[in-house]
Amino acid sequence: MINKEIVINGINRSLVVGSEDTLSTVIRNNLMLTGTKVGCNTGQCGACSVIMNGKVVRSCALKMRRVPDGAQITTIEGIGTPDNLHPIQMAWIAHGGAQCGFCTPGFIVSVKGLLDTNPSPTREDVRDWFSKHSNACRCTGYKHLVDATMDAAKVLRGEMSMDELAFKIPEDGRIWGTRYPRPSAIAKVTGTTDFGADLGVKMPEETLKCALVQAEVSHAKILSIDVSEAEAMAGVTKVVTHKDIKGKNRITGLITFPTNKGDGWDRPILCDEKVFQYGDAIAIVCAETEKIAREAAKLVKVELEQLPEYMSAPAAMAEDAMEIHPGTPNVYFTQKVAKGEDTAPIFDAADVVVEGDYFTSRQPHLPIEPDVGFAYQNDEGKLCIHSKSIGLHLHLYMIAPGLGVEPEDMVMVQNPTGGTFGYKFSPTMEALVGAAALATGRPVYLGYDYYQQQTYTGKRSPQFTSVRLAADKDGKLLGMETDWTVDHGPYSEFGDLLTIRGAQYIGAGYDIPAIRGEGRTVCTNHAWGAAFRGYGGPEAEFPSEVLMDELAEKLGMDPLELRYKNVYRKGSTTPTGQDPEVYSLPEMLDKIRPKYEAAKKKAAADSTDEVKRGVGIAVGVYGAGLDGPDSSEVDAALNADDTVTIFTCWEDHGQGADMGTLGTAHEALRPLGLSPDQIKLVMNDTSKAPNAGPAGGSRSQVMTGQATKNACELLIEGMKKADGSFRTYAEMEAEGLDLRYHGKFTAPATDCDENGQGKPFCCYMYGVFMAEVAVDIATGKTSVEGMTMVADIGKVNNFLIVDGQMYGGMAQGIGLALSENYEDIKKHSTMRGAGFPYIKQVPDDMEVMYVETPRPDGPFGASGAGEIPLCAPHPAIINGIYNACGVRIKELPALPEKVLAGLQAK
Incomplete structure (x- = not known):
C-alpha cells in the first residue's frame, strides 16, 4: 500500500x-x-x-x-x-x-x-x-x-x-x-448517469461480487467439477454450479416455428453435461470482493473430455460430424422461398445470368460498456434482476423456468445502458446473477471484463450465400435463385427467425417476379448467434447488392440506373409477395443521383497510379417489427398535479427510447397543451410498466409508439367533457373516472408460409447508400473518404436522435465491410484486435438526406429507424472498391491482404 x-x-x-x-x-x-x-x-x-x-x-x-x-x-x-x-x-x-x-x-x-x-x-x-x-x-x-x-x-x-x-x-x-x-x-x-458498474459500486455492503469459471475449449464433455479448494479460500461465500439451480438449468429459445427440429431448451445456465462454446459458464464464484472471486475462480477444477470442435457451418454439416446437441441434427431449421413461376425456365431463356458466392462475417458488437448486472431478492421475496436487457419481459420468460422461479415472482429492470446494438436481445448474464442470488440469499454483482465481453456474448451469425439473377437485355430482372446457410453457433435462440430473414431480404428493394431458394440454420461450436443491428438484413443484402453491380457490368449499365429500373413501384411486390406500403425508392435514387455523378467525376479526377478512387452504390430495405401480428402495450396516467406519466418498457440500447417515448406522447397529448416537462416517464421495470416487447427489429417506434399514442388518446377521451374541454385530476377523481389507461397496438401483418410468402411487417424502412473509397495499390488498404445515405423511415419523430442512428449505423457498416471480425478467439478478443473503427477509419464527409413518406400504420406516419443504416453501407463500400481498382471482394471483411491478393491476381 x-x-x-x-x-x-x-x-x-x-x-x-x-x-x-x-x-x-x-x-x-x-x-x-x-x-x-x-x-x-x-x-x-x-x-x-x-x-x-x-x-x-x-x-x-x-x-x-x-x-x-x-x-x-x-x-x-x-x-x-x-x-x-x-x-x-x-x-x-x-x-x-x-x-x-x-x-x-x-x-x-x-x-x-x-x-x-x-x-x-x-x-x-x-x-x-x-x-x-x-x-x-x-x-x-x-x-x-x-x-x-x-x-x-x-x-x-x-x-x-x-x-x-x-x-x-x-x-x-x-x-x-x-x-x-x-x-x-x-x-x-x-x-x-449511473450505468450498471456505477450502480454496482453503490450496492449494499452485503453484496457479493461474482466471477465466472469459464470453458477454455469449444466442445467437451464435463467429467467432474471440484469447487472444494475455491470454497475454502478466505472471503469466498459459495461457488455456484448447476447442482444449485432448482429449475431446468436451461434458457429457452422460445421456439415458435413447428418445422424447427430442436425444442429450444439447448442452452445451459451453468454447463452440466457438456461445454458447447469457448467461454461457456461452468460455475460462479461469489465472494466478498471481485479480486477474491477472480482468484478463487482459478482454483475450481473442471475435468473435461475434449470433443470435436465444429467452428464453421461447413464443418458441422459434414457427414461424419457428431450432433452437438444429441438428438437434434446440426442442421435444425430450413426455410424455403418460392414466389411466382418456377425459375428454371426463366434462367434457361434469360438474355443475361449472373451468379456468385458470398460470405458475411461473425461481426462483434463492440459496445464500449462491457456486460454488467446484479440481482437480489426484494422485501416481497421477488427475484429482481438489473441488467442491460433490451427485452425485459422476453428475458423474464426465457430464464424463469431455468431458474425454477414463477414469472410473477421475478422483476426485470434495465439499467442505463452503454450500447448493445442487439447483443442484449439475448439474455447473457441475467440467469447467472439470478442463480447466484438465489443460491446465496444475498445481493450479487457481476461485471465482465472486455475479454469476457468478447468471448461470452453473442455475435452476428456468419452467413454463406449463393445468388443467381436473370435479366433481359434491357436490365429488367426476371428471376432470382438463392441458397443461404446461417452459422448460428451452439444455441438455437432466434436462429430460425434469422434464417427466415434470408427469404425476406435477399433481393429486397427490387421487383423480382420469380424467386426460388432455400436457407438453413446450422449449429456450430463458435460464438452463439445473437441479434445485431439489421438482424439478417446485412447478411442478405450484401450478396444481392454486390451481384446487382456484377449484373450492371455484364449489361454495360450504370449500377445506379440498373437499380432505378428495378426498384419497387406500384405493382411490385417484396420477396415475400407483399405489396410495399410506400414506393419511395425511385425518388430516393433521384435524390442521390446528382451527388453520385459528381462523386464519380471526382473519383476519376483524384485517382493516381498509387491510390485508386471509386464510388459504390447500394439499396437497403428492412421491416419494422417482429414477424406477423406483433404487439405492444403502454400505460398513460393522469397525475395529481395534472401532469401525465407514461409507463413503458421501451428498452434503450442508447438509441433514445426516452426521446422516442416523450416525442410520441407529447404529440399525442397535444390537445391537453402540456409542455414536454409535464410528461413524466417511468421506463423499463417489469413491476411498474406493461409488456411493450423487446427493443429489436426497429419495432419500438412503430409498435410501442402506436401503443403510446393509443394510451394517450384513451386518456384524453377519458378526460374530455361534453363541451370539448378537459377534466382536471381533481374532477376525474371526484367523478370516479379512471386515471390510468392501457394502450395496445397489434400490427396488421401476417406470418409467412412455408415458402416465405406473407405480409410479415406493416412498415418498412428504405435506404440508398453511396460510398466514396480509396484503395492504396501497394498495400490493398481501403479508406472510406465519404458516405452518403438517403433514408426513408417515414415521418421523423426527432432528427437529433435519428441522425445519430443513421451516422452511427453507417460507421458500423464501415467496420463490417473493412475490419470487424470475431473468428480467431484470441486475436479478436480486444477492441483493436476485433477491428473496432476509430475516428480515422470513419470519414468526416458523411451526409444523410431524408425522404419522409408517411406510413399508414406508423404513429403520426413514423416507421422504425435503427436497423436500416447498417443494412447496406457495406456492399456500397465493396462495390466502390471494385469501381476503384477492379477487385471484387465477396468475403467480408475486405482486409488489405484480400484486396492486395486481388490486385496481384489481376
Missing part, C-alpha cells in the same frame, strides 16, 4: 491505496466519482479519460505508483454540473453527442484537454486529437462529436453564446419532428 496526496477537481485528497491499483479504480471506488467510466480497461477506448497535470490520460492504464504526489486531476465532475453546464457539455447536447452516453464523459474530458491547449482547432485537429487519445465511440459515427467540439470552441472564444446552442421550442409548442434533446442528455454529459 502507498499514501498519495492528489488534488482532484480542486480538492486536496489524502489516500491510502494499492500501488498497483489503477487511477480509474481509485477515482471510482475510493472517491466514488463514477462519472469516469471504464470500458475496455486496457487503454483502448478512452472512456476513462481524465486530465492529469494538464494532459489527457487514460486512467484505466495508469497505476497509482506512477501518479505523482500532488497531481492535479480533473474528472468529468470537475468540468460542469447539471445546473451549471460547461460549453462543451451544452454543445454535446445540442449536437446529439451523447447517445448511449457511456463514452461521453471521456470525450468531454478529452475535448477540455484539447481546447485548453488549442482554442481554435480545425476539424482535422479534432480528429487527430481523438485518434491520439484513443477516444472511441460505437454509437455516433463521430461526425457530431466533431461538430460539438467546433461549436464549444466558438463559445469559449466568444463567437457564439450558450443560448445560441440551446434548443428553442417552436412557437406552436410542438417537439415532434424537431431536434429536441433527449431527457437523459444532461445526466449523460455530466457523468451523473
Whole structure:
C-alpha cells in the first residue's frame, strides 16, 4: 500500500491505496466519482479519460505508483454540473453527442484537454486529437462529436453564446419532428448517469461480487467439477454450479416455428453435461470482493473430455460430424422461398445470368460498456434482476423456468445502458446473477471484463450465400435463385427467425417476379448467434447488392440506373409477395443521383497510379417489427398535479427510447397543451410498466409508439367533457373516472408460409447508400473518404436522435465491410484486435438526406429507424472498391491482404 496526496477537481485528497491499483479504480471506488467510466480497461477506448497535470490520460492504464504526489486531476465532475453546464457539455447536447452516453464523459474530458491547449482547432485537429487519445465511440459515427467540439470552441472564444446552442421550442409548442434533446442528455454529459458498474459500486455492503469459471475449449464433455479448494479460500461465500439451480438449468429459445427440429431448451445456465462454446459458464464464484472471486475462480477444477470442435457451418454439416446437441441434427431449421413461376425456365431463356458466392462475417458488437448486472431478492421475496436487457419481459420468460422461479415472482429492470446494438436481445448474464442470488440469499454483482465481453456474448451469425439473377437485355430482372446457410453457433435462440430473414431480404428493394431458394440454420461450436443491428438484413443484402453491380457490368449499365429500373413501384411486390406500403425508392435514387455523378467525376479526377478512387452504390430495405401480428402495450396516467406519466418498457440500447417515448406522447397529448416537462416517464421495470416487447427489429417506434399514442388518446377521451374541454385530476377523481389507461397496438401483418410468402411487417424502412473509397495499390488498404445515405423511415419523430442512428449505423457498416471480425478467439478478443473503427477509419464527409413518406400504420406516419443504416453501407463500400481498382471482394471483411491478393491476381 502507498499514501498519495492528489488534488482532484480542486480538492486536496489524502489516500491510502494499492500501488498497483489503477487511477480509474481509485477515482471510482475510493472517491466514488463514477462519472469516469471504464470500458475496455486496457487503454483502448478512452472512456476513462481524465486530465492529469494538464494532459489527457487514460486512467484505466495508469497505476497509482506512477501518479505523482500532488497531481492535479480533473474528472468529468470537475468540468460542469447539471445546473451549471460547461460549453462543451451544452454543445454535446445540442449536437446529439451523447447517445448511449457511456463514452461521453471521456470525450468531454478529452475535448477540455484539447481546447485548453488549442482554442481554435480545425476539424482535422479534432480528429487527430481523438485518434491520439484513443477516444472511441460505437454509437455516433463521430461526425457530431466533431461538430460539438467546433461549436464549444466558438463559445469559449466568444463567437457564439450558450443560448445560441440551446434548443428553442417552436412557437406552436410542438417537439415532434424537431431536434429536441433527449431527457437523459444532461445526466449523460455530466457523468451523473449511473450505468450498471456505477450502480454496482453503490450496492449494499452485503453484496457479493461474482466471477465466472469459464470453458477454455469449444466442445467437451464435463467429467467432474471440484469447487472444494475455491470454497475454502478466505472471503469466498459459495461457488455456484448447476447442482444449485432448482429449475431446468436451461434458457429457452422460445421456439415458435413447428418445422424447427430442436425444442429450444439447448442452452445451459451453468454447463452440466457438456461445454458447447469457448467461454461457456461452468460455475460462479461469489465472494466478498471481485479480486477474491477472480482468484478463487482459478482454483475450481473442471475435468473435461475434449470433443470435436465444429467452428464453421461447413464443418458441422459434414457427414461424419457428431450432433452437438444429441438428438437434434446440426442442421435444425430450413426455410424455403418460392414466389411466382418456377425459375428454371426463366434462367434457361434469360438474355443475361449472373451468379456468385458470398460470405458475411461473425461481426462483434463492440459496445464500449462491457456486460454488467446484479440481482437480489426484494422485501416481497421477488427475484429482481438489473441488467442491460433490451427485452425485459422476453428475458423474464426465457430464464424463469431455468431458474425454477414463477414469472410473477421475478422483476426485470434495465439499467442505463452503454450500447448493445442487439447483443442484449439475448439474455447473457441475467440467469447467472439470478442463480447466484438465489443460491446465496444475498445481493450479487457481476461485471465482465472486455475479454469476457468478447468471448461470452453473442455475435452476428456468419452467413454463406449463393445468388443467381436473370435479366433481359434491357436490365429488367426476371428471376432470382438463392441458397443461404446461417452459422448460428451452439444455441438455437432466434436462429430460425434469422434464417427466415434470408427469404425476406435477399433481393429486397427490387421487383423480382420469380424467386426460388432455400436457407438453413446450422449449429456450430463458435460464438452463439445473437441479434445485431439489421438482424439478417446485412447478411442478405450484401450478396444481392454486390451481384446487382456484377449484373450492371455484364449489361454495360450504370449500377445506379440498373437499380432505378428495378426498384419497387406500384405493382411490385417484396420477396415475400407483399405489396410495399410506400414506393419511395425511385425518388430516393433521384435524390442521390446528382451527388453520385459528381462523386464519380471526382473519383476519376483524384485517382493516381498509387491510390485508386471509386464510388459504390447500394439499396437497403428492412421491416419494422417482429414477424406477423406483433404487439405492444403502454400505460398513460393522469397525475395529481395534472401532469401525465407514461409507463413503458421501451428498452434503450442508447438509441433514445426516452426521446422516442416523450416525442410520441407529447404529440399525442397535444390537445391537453402540456409542455414536454409535464410528461413524466417511468421506463423499463417489469413491476411498474406493461409488456411493450423487446427493443429489436426497429419495432419500438412503430409498435410501442402506436401503443403510446393509443394510451394517450384513451386518456384524453377519458378526460374530455361534453363541451370539448378537459377534466382536471381533481374532477376525474371526484367523478370516479379512471386515471390510468392501457394502450395496445397489434400490427396488421401476417406470418409467412412455408415458402416465405406473407405480409410479415406493416412498415418498412428504405435506404440508398453511396460510398466514396480509396484503395492504396501497394498495400490493398481501403479508406472510406465519404458516405452518403438517403433514408426513408417515414415521418421523423426527432432528427437529433435519428441522425445519430443513421451516422452511427453507417460507421458500423464501415467496420463490417473493412475490419470487424470475431473468428480467431484470441486475436479478436480486444477492441483493436476485433477491428473496432476509430475516428480515422470513419470519414468526416458523411451526409444523410431524408425522404419522409408517411406510413399508414406508423404513429403520426413514423416507421422504425435503427436497423436500416447498417443494412447496406457495406456492399456500397465493396462495390466502390471494385469501381476503384477492379477487385471484387465477396468475403467480408475486405482486409488489405484480400484486396492486395486481388490486385496481384489481376
